[in-house]
Amino acid sequence: MKKTVITVLGKDKVGIIAGVCTYLAEHNVNILDLAQTIVDGMFNMTMIVDIATSEDSFLDLSEGLAKMGEEKLGVQIKMQQEDIFEAMHRI
Amino acid sequence: MVNLYEVHETNSMIEKQNLDVRTITLGISLLDCAAEDIQKFNQNIYEKITRTAKDLVRTGEIIQKEFGIPIVNKRISITPAAIAAGSAAKSVEDMVSVAVTLDKAAAETGVNFLGGYSAIVSKGMTTADEMLIRSIPQAMSETNNVCSSVNVGSTKTGLNMDAVRLLGQVVLETAEATKDADSIGCAKLVVFCNAPDDNPFMAGAFHGVSEADEIINVGVSGPGVVKSVLEDIRGADFETLCETVKKTAFKITRVGQLVAKEASKMLGIPFGIVDLSLAPTPAIGDSVADILCEMGLEMAGAPGTTAALALLNDQVKKGGVMASSYVGGLSGAFIPVSEDAGMIEAVQKGALTLEKLEAMTCVCSVGLDMIAIPGDVKATTISGIIADEAAIGMINQKTTAVRIIPVYGKKEGEMVEFGGLLGSAPIMPVNRFDCSAFINRTGRIPAPIHSFKN
Numbered sequence: 001m002k003k004t005v006i007t008v009l010g011k012d013k014v015g016i017i018a019g020v021c022t023y024l025a026e027h028n029v030n031i032l033d034l035a036q037t038i039v040d041g042m043f044n045m046t047m048i049v050d051i052a053t054s055e056d057s058f059l060d061l062s063e064g065l066a067k068m069g070e071e072k073l074g075v076q077i078k079m080q081q082e083d084i085f086e087a088m089h090r091i
Numbered sequence: 092m093v094n095l096y097e098v099h100e101t102n103s104m105i106e107k108q109n110l111d112v113r114t115i116t117l118g119i120s121l122l123d124c125a126a127e128d129i130q131k132f133n134q135n136i137y138e139k140i141t142r143t144a145k146d147l148v149r150t151g152e153i154i155q156k157e158f159g160i161p162i163v164n165k166r167i168s169i170t171p172a173a174i175a176a177g178s179a180a181k182s183v184e185d186m187v188s189v190a191v192t193l194d195k196a197a198a199e200t201g202v203n204f205l206g207g208y209s210a211i212v213s214k215g216m217t218t219a220d221e222m223l224i225r226s227i228p229q230a231m232s233e234t235n236n237v238c239s240s241v242n243v244g245s246t247k248t249g250l251n252m253d254a255v256r257l258l259g260q261v262v263l264e265t266a267e268a269t270k271d272a273d274s275i276g277c278a279k280l281v282v283f284c285n286a287p288d289d290n291p292f293m294a295g296a297f298h299g300v301s302e303a304d305e306i307i308n309v310g311v312s313g314p315g316v317v318k319s320v321l322e323d324i325r326g327a328d329f330e331t332l333c334e335t336v337k338k339t340a341f342k343i344t345r346v347g348q349l350v351a352k353e354a355s356k357m358l359g360i361p362f363g364i365v366d367l368s369l370a371p372t373p374a375i376g377d378s379v380a381d382i383l384c385e386m387g388l389e390m391a392g393a394p395g396t397t398a399a400l401a402l403l404n405d406q407v408k409k410g411g412v413m414a415s416s417y418v419g420g421l422s423g424a425f426i427p428v429s430e431d432a433g434m435i436e437a438v439q440k441g442a443l444t445l446e447k448l449e450a451m452t453c454v455c456s457v458g459l460d461m462i463a464i465p466g467d468v469k470a471t472t473i474s475g476i477i478a479d480e481a482a483i484g485m486i487n488q489k490t491t492a493v494r495i496i497p498v499y500g501k502k503e504g505e506m507v508e509f510g511g512l513l514g515s516a517p518i519m520p521v522n523r524f525d526c527s528a529f530i531n532r533t534g535r536i537p538a539p540i541h542s543f544k545n
Binding site for chain 1: 092093095097098099100101102153156157158159160342345346348349353
């Protein structure tokens with residue numbers, strides 16, 4: 001199973017987690033791990049998800065999430081395949 | 092499963108420290124395009140390049156989105172044109188038509204540079220080699236995205252001084268032919284000694300005759316990442332300094348390896364090598380000179396610079412070699428002046444001279460790179476600079492190169508703007524004492540002895 005990492009960054013406000021999670025649920029994406037902090041009013045969340053169950057492609061989900069984040073939540077959402085982190089940090 | 096700290100570290104490298112993959116370069120052999128007729132040859136190479144590279148740019152863009160890492164350049168390298176066009180080109184004009192065709196193929200595929208308008212003349216020049224070299228000024232002025240290189244020597248063959256002498260004139264003529272754009276033609280022309288066959292970086296990339304039909308080579312970058320990790324260990328001993336650079340180089344190179352393998356898989360073209368070079372850009376925080384300063388030098392060029400650079404270059408290789416299954420190309424730290432904000436500042440403040448840069452090239456790749464000099468310098472002086480640099484490469488069994496720009500109509504101390512990744516440069520002073528009686532001798536400098544190393 002290829003995992004995907006989602007990072008969310010932006011000014012904190014009500015409903016960011018709800019917004020992101022709702023989008024993922026609507027597109028049948030399963031969340032495996034999630035961590036979130038707020039430092040000086042900046043919201044920072046990292047999620048590890050599985051998109052294998054979704055009917056949408058990686059690129060469609062990635063663009064959809066980024067657009068939704070920018071328009072509805074005012075945050076930056078980035079989606080990356082886990083491989084880049086595995087490559088850099090695992091031998 | 093990756094942990095969230097690792098995600099944060101990687102993304103900080105990308106977002107804050109300018110980590111990127113500098114280039115995916117697709118090497119294409121044009122040997123099977125040979126024809127006796129120049130029009131037929133041009134048609135063959137246009138078709139082969141546009142067919143082979145049709146998905147290159149799109150593939151680069153998809154990988155960029157999937158991994159979230161910028162892939163700055165998508166490029167093509169080809170068999171040295173003087174070899175491929177050897178039977179077709181009958182005149183300098185024919186050679187120029189090849190360059191123009193390559194430029195059209197580059198535009199059609201959407202790549203930003205195509206390298207390999209080249210000749211390998213380390214021992215002697217064929218008729219086609221000489222025609223290509225003489226066509227360079229016109230070819231560089233009539234094309235936008237074609238890069239040219241000439242290999243004038245090697246450790247095994249010695250230096251072809253006839254080619255060195257000719258290239259002094261060609262560099263000056265190229266500067267004049269592109270005088271309306273600050274002699275930018277010279278920024279696309281490199282003179283090598285010991286040029287590698289698999290270099291993905293411009294302007295010196297070409298697809299050597301030792302290579303297969305097609306190959307994917309990748310160049311990584313990341314001076315900003317190295318600078319940033321060194322900020323965290325200020326004042327530490329040399330062991331810590333070296334280990335830190337080595338570990339960082341490992342991480343950077345792993346990304347290059349991943350991207351190279353992915354591009355190879357998506358395009359169905361074999362993976363060749365990862366080039367470990369630390370390649371700066373004019374962007375603030377993406378400078379090799381800044382790494383040297385972070386190590387403890389006031390400015391690049393200060394005493395200690397050569398030692399610091401040697402350390403950096405060696406540790407980058409030690410970390411990088413373990414991170415990639417195949418390492419090749421130039422694989423060292425680049426020290427271009429115009430493309431590195433820290434180098435530009437060092438020149439402006441008088442800390443860095445041409446002579447110190449020459450010393451630095453003894454311990455790193457690749458050579459005197461992107462150096463602007465006054466436009467009224469004599470051709471023999473440029474040949475002398477090329478000969479000195481090539482001699483360093485020949486004797487020390489390493490690649491060296493000269494990419495020097497005698498900016499037409501400009502004088503020492505003035506600035507020249509090339510724009511984009513090529514940056515801007517202060518015009519540097521050149522030693523004006525004459526070397527013409529040396530350069531005007533004909534023939535070759537013999538290959539050096541390979542024993543008694545001192």
